[in-house]
Amino acid sequence: xxxxxxxxRSSVNDTRDRFLAAIKPLDRTENITICEGVGRVxxxxxxxxxxxxxxxxxxxxxYAVRSADIMGASPTNPVILQIGDGIDEGTCCPxxxxxxxxxxxxxxxxxxxxICIGDMIEVRAQVHxxxxxxxxxxxxxxxxxxxxxxxxxxxxDVAVLASLGIREVKVYSRAVVAVIxxxxxxxxxxxxxxxxxxxxxxxxxxxxxxxxxRQWGAQPRCCPIVPEDRxxxxxxxxxxxxxxxIVISGGTSVGEKDYVPDVLASMGEKLVHGVGLSPxxxxxxxxxxxxxxxxxxxxxxxxxxxxFAFGKPAIRKKGNIPQIPDITVKARLTGKINSRxxxxxxxxxxxxxxxxxxxxxxxxxxxxSIAKSNGFVIxxxxxxxxxxxxxxxxxxxx
Amino acid sequence: xxxxxxxxRSSVNDTRDRFLAAIKPLDRTENITICEGVGRVxxxxxxxxxxxxxxxxxxxxxYAVRSADIMGASPTNPVILQIGDGIDEGTCCPxxxxxxxxxxxxxxxxxxxxICIGDMIEVRAQVHxxxxxxxxxxxxxxxxxxxxxxxxxxxxDVAVLASLGIREVKVYSRAVVAVIxxxxxxxxxxxxxxxxxxxxxxxxxxxxxxxxxRQWGAQPRCCPIVPEDRxxxxxxxxxxxxxxxIVISGGTSVGEKDYVPDVLASMGEKLVHGVGLSPxxxxxxxxxxxxxxxxxxxxxxxxxxxxFAFGKPAIRKKGNIPQIPDITVKARLTGKINSRxxxxxxxxxxxxxxxxxxxxxxxxxxxxSIAKSNGFVIxxxxxxxxxxxxxxxxxxxx
Numbered sequence: 001x002x003x004x005x006x007x008x009r010s011s012v013n014d015t016r017d018r019f020l021a022a023i024k025p026l027d028r029t030e031n032i033t034i035c036e037g038v039g040r041v042x043x044x045x046x047x048x049x050x051x052x053x054x055x056x057x058x059x060x061x062x063y064a065v066r067s068a069d070i071m072g073a074s075p076t077n078p079v080i081l082q083i084g085d086g087i088d089e090g091t092c093c094p095x096x097x098x099x100x101x102x103x104x105x106x107x108x109x110x111x112x113x114x115i116c117i118g119d120m121i122e123v124r125a126q127v128h129x130x131x132x133x134x135x136x137x138x139x140x141x142x143x144x145x146x147x148x149x150x151x152x153x154x155x156x157d158v159a160v161l162a163s164l165g166i167r168e169v170k171v172y173s174r175a176v177v178a179v180i181x182x183x184x185x186x187x188x189x190x191x192x193x194x195x196x197x198x199x200x201x202x203x204x205x206x207x208x209x210x211x212x213x214r215q216w217g218a219q220p221r222c223c224p225i226v227p228e229d230r231x232x233x234x235x236x237x238x239x240x241x242x243x244x245x246i247v248i249s250g251g252t253s254v255g256e257k258d259y260v261p262d263v264l265a266s267m268g269e270k271l272v273h274g275v276g277l278s279p280x281x282x283x284x285x286x287x288x289x290x291x292x293x294x295x296x297x298x299x300x301x302x303x304x305x306x307x308f309a310f311g312k313p314a315i316r317k318k319g320n321i322p323q324i325p326d327i328t329v330k331a332r333l334t335g336k337i338n339s340r341x342x343x344x345x346x347x348x349x350x351x352x353x354x355x356x357x358x359x360x361x362x363x364x365x366x367x368x369s370i371a372k373s374n375g376f377v378i379x380x381x382x383x384x385x386x387x388x389x390x391x392x393x394x395x396x397x398x
Numbered sequence: 399x400x401x402x403x404x405x406x407r408s409s410v411n412d413t414r415d416r417f418l419a420a421i422k423p424l425d426r427t428e429n430i431t432i433c434e435g436v437g438r439v440x441x442x443x444x445x446x447x448x449x450x451x452x453x454x455x456x457x458x459x460x461y462a463v464r465s466a467d468i469m470g471a472s473p474t475n476p477v478i479l480q481i482g483d484g485i486d487e488g489t490c491c492p493x494x495x496x497x498x499x500x501x502x503x504x505x506x507x508x509x510x511x512x513i514c515i516g517d518m519i520e521v522r523a524q525v526h527x528x529x530x531x532x533x534x535x536x537x538x539x540x541x542x543x544x545x546x547x548x549x550x551x552x553x554x555d556v557a558v559l560a561s562l563g564i565r566e567v568k569v570y571s572r573a574v575v576a577v578i579x580x581x582x583x584x585x586x587x588x589x590x591x592x593x594x595x596x597x598x599x600x601x602x603x604x605x606x607x608x609x610x611x612r613q614w615g616a617q618p619r620c621c622p623i624v625p626e627d628r629x630x631x632x633x634x635x636x637x638x639x640x641x642x643x644i645v646i647s648g649g650t651s652v653g654e655k656d657y658v659p660d661v662l663a664s665m666g667e668k669l670v671h672g673v674g675l676s677p678x679x680x681x682x683x684x685x686x687x688x689x690x691x692x693x694x695x696x697x698x699x700x701x702x703x704x705x706f707a708f709g710k711p712a713i714r715k716k717g718n719i720p721q722i723p724d725i726t727v728k729a730r731l732t733g734k735i736n737s738r739x740x741x742x743x744x745x746x747x748x749x750x751x752x753x754x755x756x757x758x759x760x761x762x763x764x765x766x767s768i769a770k771s772n773g774f775v776i777x778x779x780x781x782x783x784x785x786x787x788x789x790x791x792x793x794x795x796x
Contacts, residue, residue, distance in 0.1 A: 038609050052766075055596035061656070096656075097697060099583055100597025140766050147769060154796060155609030156702055159602040160769045162587055163698075185497055189560055198453035199498025204557040211436050211553030258459070258494075299495055300561075304554055324794070327725050368450075368538045371545060371558045396722070398552060 009281070010272045011381060012309060012344040018271050019285045019310055023292050025320045026244050028173040034161045037153040039217055040171040041320045046147045048164055051137035056101040060132045063092040063114060063121060064105035067129045078115075079123040092121060101133050108132035140164070152322050175218040175319035178240035181206045182226045182233060182251040182260060183298055205249040205303055209311075215398065216312055217321045218245070230259045237267060237288065245318050246291055247311060250298030260284065260295045268293065276381060278343040280306040292318060301370055305346045308376075327396045329375070331356035337386045339379040348373035349394055356394050373397060407679070408670045409779060410707060410742040416669050417683045417708055421690050423718045424642050426571040432559045435551040437615055438569040439718045444545040446562055449535035454499040458530045461490040461512060461519060462503035465527045476513075477521045490519065499531050506530035538562070550720050573616040573717035576638035579604045580624045580631060580649040580658060581696055603647040603701055607709075613796065614710055615719045616643070628657045635665060635686065643716050644689055645709060648696030658682065658693045666691065674779055676741040678704040690716060699768055703744045706774075725794045727773070729754035735784045737777040746771035747792055754792050771795060 010018075029043040058064065065081065069090055073079040084091040087104035095101060095108060106129045113125035140146065146160065147153075153161075153169075161169065186203040187196050196202055203225055210220035221243060226236045228251055240246055251260035261273045261284040268288030273295075275283045279302035284295035292314055296306040316323055331351055335358045339345035348369050349356040356377065359369050375394035379385060386392055408416075427441040456462065463479065467488060471477040482489040485502035493499060493506060504527045511523035538544065544558065551559075551569075559567065584601040585594050594600055601623055608618035619641060624634045626649055638644055649658035659671045659682040666686030671693075673681045677700035682693035690712055694704040714721055729747075732755045737743035746767050747754040754775065757767050773792035777783060784790055 035605070035609075038613065050593055054593050096581075096583070098581075098599055140769075144766075146766070155606050155613060156698075156768045156795065158609055159606035159698060162605055163600055163602045165593065165600075183494075183496075185494065195448055195452050195563065201496055202561055202563075204561045207433070207560055208553050208557035211433075211556055215436065215553060297495075300554075300557060325725055325727055327723055329723055368542075368544070370554045371538075397554065 009274045009276045009342070012275060012277050015272045015275050015277075015283075015285060016310055016313060019292065019294075019314055020317055022269075022271060022287045023314055023317045024290055026172060026175055026318055029170050030173050031168050031170050033168055034153075034158045034166065037158050037161070037169060037171070038155055040153050040169075041217075041322075042147055042149055042151045042153065043170045043172045043320075045145055045149045046161070046166065046169070048140045048142055048144045048146050049166065050164060051142045052140040052163060053134055053136060053138065056103075056136060057134040058095040058097060058099045058101050058108045058132060059134050060095075060108050060110050061097050062095060062108045062110045062112075062132065064095045064101045065092045065107055065109050065123075065127065066105060067107040067127050067131070070109065070123045070126050073123045073126045075124045081121050081123055083119045083121060106130065106133070150320060150322070172320040175244040175315060176221055176242075177213045177218045177245040177247060177315060178221045178223055178243035179206050179209045179213070180223045180226060180233075180236050180240065180246065180248045181298075182228060182236075182248060184228050186225045186250070188225060205298060205300060208300065208304070209247055209249060209307060212307060212311070213247075213315060216315050216319075218315050218319050228259060230263060233259055233263045234267065237263065237293075241289070241291065243291065245315055246288070246293045247307075248293065248295045249303055251295070258282075264288070264293055264295060275306075276343045277305060277309060278340045278345045280309065280346070281343070283310065285310060301348075304370060305376075308346075309344075327398070328393045329396065330354070330391055331375075331394050333358065333377075333386055333388055333390050333392055335388050337377060337379065337392075339383065339385045341384070342381055344381055345379040347377045347379060349375050349377055351375050351394055351396075356392060370397075407672045407674050407740070410673060410675050413670045413673050413675075413681075413683060414708055414711065417690065417692075417712055418715055420667075420669060420685045421712055421715050422688055424570060424573055424716060427568050428571050429566050429568050431566055432551075432556045432564065435556050435559070435567060435569070436553055438551050438567075439615075439720075440545055440547055440549045440551065441568045441570045441718075443543055443547045444559070444564065444567070446538045446540055446542045446544050447564065448562060449540045450538040450561060451532050451534060451536065454501075454534060455532040456493040456495060456497045456499050456506045456530060457532050458506050458508050459495050460493060460506045460508045460510075460530065462493045462499045463490045463505055463507050463521075463525065464503060465505040465525050465529070468507070468521045468524050471521045471524045473522045479519050479521055481517050481519060490521075504528065504531070548718060548720070570718040573642040573713060574619055574640075575611045575616045575643040575645060575713060576619045576621055576641035577604050577607045577611070578621045578624055578631075578634050578638065578644065578646045579696075580626060580634075580646060582626050584623045584648070586623060603696060603698060606698065606702070607645055607647060607705060610705060610709070611645075611713060614713050614717075616713050616717050626657060628661060631657055631661045632665065635661065635691075639687070639689065641689065643713055644686070644691045645705075646691065646693045647701055649693070656680075659684075662686070662691055662693060673704075674741045675703060675707060676738045676743045678707065678744070679741070681708065683708060699746075702768060703774075706744075707742075725796070726791045727794065728752070728789055729773075729792050731756065731775075731784055731786055731788050731790055733786050735775055735777065735790075737781065737783045739782070740779055742779055743777040745775045745777060746795075747773050747775055749773050749792055749794075754790060768795075 213220040273284040671682040
C-alpha cells in the first residue's frame with residue numbers, strides 16, 4: 001500500500017497531442033457494397049470509370065434546336081419552329097433537364113423563351129451554339145480522381161459512386177476497441193435489473209463506452225469485468241492484444257488497488273497518468289506495441305469527459321476517420337461557472353433557447369448531471385471561470 | 399402543353415415555416431431495449447424507479463472514518479487509526495471511489511491526507527461529518543423525473559437508464575418516408591452497372607435520399623420509378639398513403655411533363671411551388687391528409703439542397719426528433735462567391751484548413767461538385783455574395 005499522489009499533471013492539449021502522435025492508423029481493409037458505405041473511409045482513391053454525362057445532356061427544360069435556325073429571334077421578331085422527334089432545319093425537339101440532346105442539335109432553348117402553339121413553338125430569343133448543353137464528360141471525365149484515399153463517405157458520395165457504375169469499394173476496416181471494465185464493486189448489467197447489493201455498482205460504463213465507440217465508427221468488444229488484481233488486469237489486456245485499441249474503465253485513481261496504470265507501464269509505454277482535466281484527472285494513456293490504451297476513471301461523469309477529450313479523437317485516428325468538429329452553439333450563461341485552477345474544466349449546462357444554465361454538481365451528483373445536461377462549456381486552464389451573462393460556446397453532448 | 403413559369407417564388411424561410419407548421423409529429427410508439435435506444439426519442443417521461451446511490455457511497459479513494467476520532471488532526475498533530483474491516487472507535491476502513499461506506503462511519507478521508515504505515519494510517523487532516531459521502535438518493539431520488547417525453551437518447555442516457563435498472567423504453571416509431579422517383583429517363587440502379595443507354599440516367603436520387611432519411615432517424619421506403627404520367631404519379635402516391643412522409647424526386651420543373659405539383663394540389667394542399675433557393679428553385683411542398691409531401695428537383699445537386707433545406711427539418715419534426723444545429727466552421731474565402739438576387743444560395747466550397755475555396759460549378763457540373771465539396775456557404779437573399787478574403791460560416795455537408 002502506498003500513498004502516491006499525482007505528482008505530475010499533464011495538460012489536456014499536451015496529453016492529447018502525445019497520445020495521437022503515438023497512434024498509427026490501422027491499414028486493414030475490406031470490400032463492401034456502396035449501400036453499406038455511409039460513414040466508412042475509402043482505403044484507395046477512386047478514378048471515374050466513365051464519363052458523366054456519357055451523352056450530351058440538356059441543362060434545362062426546353063427545346064433542342066439548331067442555333068442557326070433561330071439566330072436573331074426576339075419577342076418582337078419571333079421565329080416559328082416545328083416540334084418533332086428529331087432535329088432538322090426548322091424543327092425542334094422537346095427535352096427535359098438531363099435528357100439526351102439529339103446529335104444534330106447544337107443548343108437548348110429554355111421553355112421560358114418560347115410560346116407553344118399546337119405542334120409549333122414561337123421562339124422569342126436566340127441562343128449561342130452549345131448553350132444549355134452539358135458535354136460528354138463535362139461533369140466527370142473518365143479516369144479523373146473522384147475521391148482520394150481517406151475520404152469519409154457521405155450519402156451524396158454513395159450516390160456519386162452509384163452513378164459511375166461503382167457498386168463495391170475498398171474501405172478501412174472498423175477499428176476493434178476492446179472495452180475492459182475493472183473494479184471489485186462492479187457487477188454485470190445483464191445479471192439482473194434488481195437493485196444491486198449495497199456497495200455493488202452496475203457496470204454501466206462498458207455499455208456507454210461501447211455505444212460511443214460504435215457512434216465514432218469503430219467496433220466495440222465488451223469484455224468481462226476484471227477484479228482489481230494486477231495479474232488479472234495483465235491477463236485481460238494480454239487477451240486483447242489482437243484488438244486495435246483498448247479502453248480500460250476504472251482502476252486509474254491513486255487508491256490502493258488502482259493497478260491499471262502500473263500494469264500499462266509494465267506491458268508497454270505509459271505516456272501520461274494524471275491530466276489537468278476536471279472531471280477526469282485520474283486518466284492514464286499509453287501504448288502497448290501498436291495498441292493505444294486509454295485508462296479512464298470509473299466514475300461515469302469523469303470517464304465520459306476523458307472519453308470525449310481523448311477517446312474520441314484517438315479512436316477516430318486509429319480507424320482512419322477524419323476528425324469532425326463538435327457541434328457548438330453560442331449561449332448566454334444564466335449563472336456563474338467556476339473552474340479549477342490549472343485544469344481544463346468541462347462544466348455541464350442545460351441549454352434553454354439561447355441561454356445556458358450551469359448545473360450545480362455538488363457531491364457525487366454525476367448520473368443526474370449527465371442525464372440533465374445537454375452541453376459542456378469547456379473552460380481553458382488559464383481562465384478562472386465565466387460570469388453570469390457571459391456568452392460562451394456550448395459543445396453539445398452527443 | 400403550356401408555358402408556365404414560376405409566377406410566385408416563396409422565400410426559403412417562409413416555405414420552411416409553412417411546411418413545418420403543417421406537420422404533426424407522429425404519435426405511433428414502440429417498446430425497445432435500451433441497447434437499441436441511441437438516436438431514438440422517448441415517448442413517455444421516465445421517473446427514477448429507485449434511489450441512486452442506493453447506499454451511502456464514497457466520493458473519494460480513502461478511508462471511511464468517524465470524524466470525531468480525528469478531530470484536530472493535522473500534519474503537525476497527526477492521529478493514528480487502525481485499518482480494519484469495519485468501523486469502531488479508532489479504526490478506519492479503506493474505501494474506493496463509489497464504494498459502500500460502512501454504517502458507523504460518518505465521513506471519508508482522502509488517501510492524500512494519510513500516510514500508511516503497515517496496518518495503520520497516520521491521519522494528517524480532520525474532516526467534517528458527511529464529508530466525501532454521497533447520501534442515498536443524492537444523485538437521483540426515487541420518482542424524480544429523469545427524462546422528459548421527447549428526449550433524444552444519447553449513449554450516456556442509455557447508461558443512466560441502465561443504472562436505474564430500466565431495460566426497456568417506449569419510444570416514438572421511426573417515421574416511414576416513402577421515396578418516389580419520377581422520370582421517363584430514369585432506370586433503376588440495380589438493373590446493371592453498365593453504362594445506361596444515351597438519354598437514360600441511373601436513379602441515384604432514391605439511394606441518396608434513402609441514406610439521408612436513415613441518417614435523420616427515419617425509415618426509408620424506396621418505391622419503383624414512376625413514369626411522367628399524371629395517373630401513374632397519383633397511383634404511386636395513393637399506394638403510399640400509409641407512409642408518414644412522402645418525398646418525390648423529379649417532375650417538379652416547368653417542363654411539359656412535370657405533373658407532380660399539380661397532382662399534389664389535386665390530392666391535398668400544395669403549400670408552395672417555386673422557392674427562392676439556388677439551386678433548388680423548382681421545389682414544391684404540401685400535405686395530403688396528415689402526410690407531408692416534399693417534391694424535390696431531380697437534378698441531384700438541386701435535390702440535395704432542397705433535401706437539406708426542407709427535408710431534414712421536416713422529417714425530423716415528423717419523427718419527433720429534436721432539431722440539431724448543423725456543424726459549421728469559420729473559414730476565409732479564397733475566391734469570390736456570387737449569389738442570385740432574391741435567392742438563398744447554397745454555394746459549394748472545399749475546406750482546406752481554415753480557408754474555403756469556392757467550387758466553380760459552371761454548366762451541369764453537379765455530380766462532381768457534390769463529390770468534391772465538403773461544405774456549403776449559405777448566402778441569404780439580401781446579400782449579393784461574398785468577396786475573396788471574407789470570413790464565412792461553412793456548413794459541413796453531412
